[in-house]
Amino acid sequence: MALLRHTTGTVTERQALTVNPAKTCQPIGAMYAALGVHNCLPHSHGSQGCCSYHRSALTRHYKEPVMAATSSFTEGSSVFGGQSNLLAAIENIFTLYAPDVIAVHTTCLSETIGDDIPQIAAKAREEGKVPAGKYVIHANTPSYVGSHVTGFANMTKSLVTYFSDWSENRLRTVNIIPGWVEPADMREIKRLAALMGVEIILFPDTSDVLDAPQTGTHEFYPRGGVTIQALRRTGASQATIALGPTASAPAARELEKKCGVDSHILELPIGLRATDAFVDTLRRTAGVEVPAALVEERGRLMDVITDMHQYFYGKRVALWGDPDQLVSLAGFLADLDMKPVYAVTGTPGRAFEERMAKVLAGRVPEAKIRQGPQADMFLMHQWIKEQGVDLLIGNTYGKYIARDENIPFVRHGFPILDRVGHSYFPTTGYMGGIRLLEKILGALQDQQDRNCPEEAVELVM
């Protein structure tokens, strides 16, 4: 029996059909980014279904309430445009849910219609539907362009467009755009900066939003999220560090253009050397020393790597997910002497292949790297059928391949629908690196314990 019984090892090129995509659509990324703003209600301008699906997917991933509203298009709105729906929505949202900001993102439908969101928002303001001191911001997020990561990037960029203020009085702060990572990672990045004594503005910031505590009281707007005041000040910061070029570069470039804030665009700080790059950039930008405590964290990660190298060496790994995650993960694995042999992302863009080539630096010549609509999990599974791997790393959908092929599986990325932990324990930074290694080793060693001949069961590993 097999769950994916129709997948064979004979790869045929496809031009039109996507099977088991390694991406989803823009609006969900915009929704996730908007949730990282304090007192902000994301709003999906389109039919109800998109909003319902996006909220459901985020809820399943975080096991937390995800609030967002919709313009509830009907057939009429799809013919006449969604202006009246959005006007009504803005009025109703401010009356019923009293956010400070409504973050509107479009959907395929409103994009295809061509609704002009800024014009509608201006009209809402004229008509007195936007209370004083409150905001309606927007991002265009057609799903037939890019992917969910693009949506995240677009909404994050909009935060800059709408809020960042230029100032000749530069502040001491450094902006950090964390990219599409977990609340735990955002918390970790804040901790690292605090440890280094650097005052930062992190945006968006979903910590204390999508990992809210159980208190017996439902906070419609949880405590976390970057505030509007902080967003305004990003325009006066010393510099911006953008983590993950796909998710964070557009906002960083916009800050540079709009407010003259220098930007450093780095890979996500997942793994040893990507974290080194982040720490070093933060050190130089803020003019601080790397504290001993952080050097020790790095040392602990190094210790795990050197102690356990034999289990990593030469292991073949298949990866799927988002460009920013894949590049850093693959780089880390290659540094451990593992072999990231397959990597697919549905997020289109040639830059991915170049970035992968750069981090792999020719060390895995057999690697197959693909991006775009047909770079899907079906293709990756076909490759695995052709020549197997020792480990899978990616989102929950990998469990079907893992079971069919009996391959150890580490969940990473979005969405993770069937396990907890990702929102609480970071995989960024040195300590996050240790957690990642713990998971990888656990998966590989559990497999060995389960499958090796009885006489070969090792007590000590």
Place this chain on the structure above:
Amino acid sequence: MKHHDLPKGEGLREKILAGYPAKLAKKRAPQLVVNQKDAADNVPPVKANVRTTPGIITQRGCCYAGCKGVVLGPTRDIINLVHGPVGCSFYAWLTRRNQTRPPTDQDENFMTYCFTTDMQDENIVFGGEKKLRAAVQEAYDLFHPKAIGIFSTCPVGLIGDDVHAVAKEMKEKLGINIFGFSCEGYKGVSQSAGHHIANNQLFKHVIGRDDTAPAGKFNITLLGEYNIGGDAFVLEELLERCGFTLVATLSGNSTIGQFERAHTADLNVVMCHRSINYVADMIEKKFGVPWFKVNFIGAHATAKSLRKMAAFFGDAELTARVETVIAEEMAKVAAVEAEIKPRCTGKTAMLFVGGSRAHHYQDLFSEIGMKTIAAGYEFAHRDDYEGRKVLSTVTLDADSRNIEELDVERDPKRFRQVLSDEKRQKLAAVNFEFSDYQGMMPQMDNETLVIDDINEQDTQRLLELCRPDVFCAGIKEKYGVQKHGVPCKQLHSYDYGGPYAGFKGAINFYREIDRLVNTRIWSFIEPPWKTAASPTLEATYARD
């Protein structure tokens, strides 16, 4: 809070409406109804199946979700190809947890796969038909399925791709059954429109294609059962033990071949009335197969439904077998009920979900002594609340009128008068209602509150005002409800538990609810130093 102190009836309704500004309150008012039954079980009207106001945080999804996700999703040997940008298909990928059990590993199962044309910018600008055609061809070349369904998402309708023309062309070319669904998300006001569209297309393109007579003696088709958490497996086994032959299920654990033969049964029994009543009606009109409503959620409801089915066939041996099964199963149920009922009696439940479950699950709660104090549907119509007798008075608005109503005529060759007039009269004499559904409200107590298309605002108010012991809803509501300190039971996904159908399912559900309403975990939310009983500071540690 003691239950008799709880606000209820009109008082509760007004408190909820008070949360809205006047304009919205006026709009919302007819959707909030205090139940009041007269002697003939007439209930007050509920405004249902109407648009959700923009900006309101609703439970509802879209037409496509109802069509592809609900009705077609559970069939394993059809390729469901979603024509649109990637998201619509991605979110419907395995998320409804319909289980399926292919008999051998040679049998097809595409339910673990997600197929999409992943439309790109240029497909929106220049049209996507070419890409769709190519995608159908590629799907065929790779998988050689028996059938391919093509589902339209919002932008497809707007740019005017003709999925039906592509389906027809490719059907002729490839020689397999290929058909399209114009189920763009903006159609109708909720998933419900999608159910209707799915029903129509199945009826037009699939049902009736294979006249092979079923082998059994008492042949039935089960409509509106989607095998969430294995419900259909339980029912398949139960029906077989009783002596019924299941010709097809729409659509839990089903195959396209079953659909093609669905009209050959002698009786259609309907579980989820909302999502499938159209097929039941159309089969009756065209092929003469009568239908009635059953409910296999709840042990007593299951027994009642089985007896009704046996009575329909009027066969002594069948009746005896059914009674034996009921007796055996009820003994097991009673043992668990006796254990759990004392712990649950008097506790309260609220159910806001779907188009039939908010009704069906009330049976299960009442079997363990719990009271349903408020309930409502996410996407049902008036008949699901008040009963089909109000159908003649339901006015069609623009959103409903846009959904095609098929003109169905009696099939001159294949129409069978399964039920003689004489037998129908005889059954009618013992209160046997065919083609009917009584709705949710006649079963609910007076003074309970019914809310259609509940939203975040109402949910919060209800929880604050009444603090039920359990709140039943879906994934989007789940964790918000629980942040109030109230357990939430998902009735779409069963929280990855179940099965809850039939006798076996009833036992599972009793235990699950016992777990939810009697666990101590909720009492640990308050840290010990915050509770009133905790002593105040006794010493000062390094005060300055």
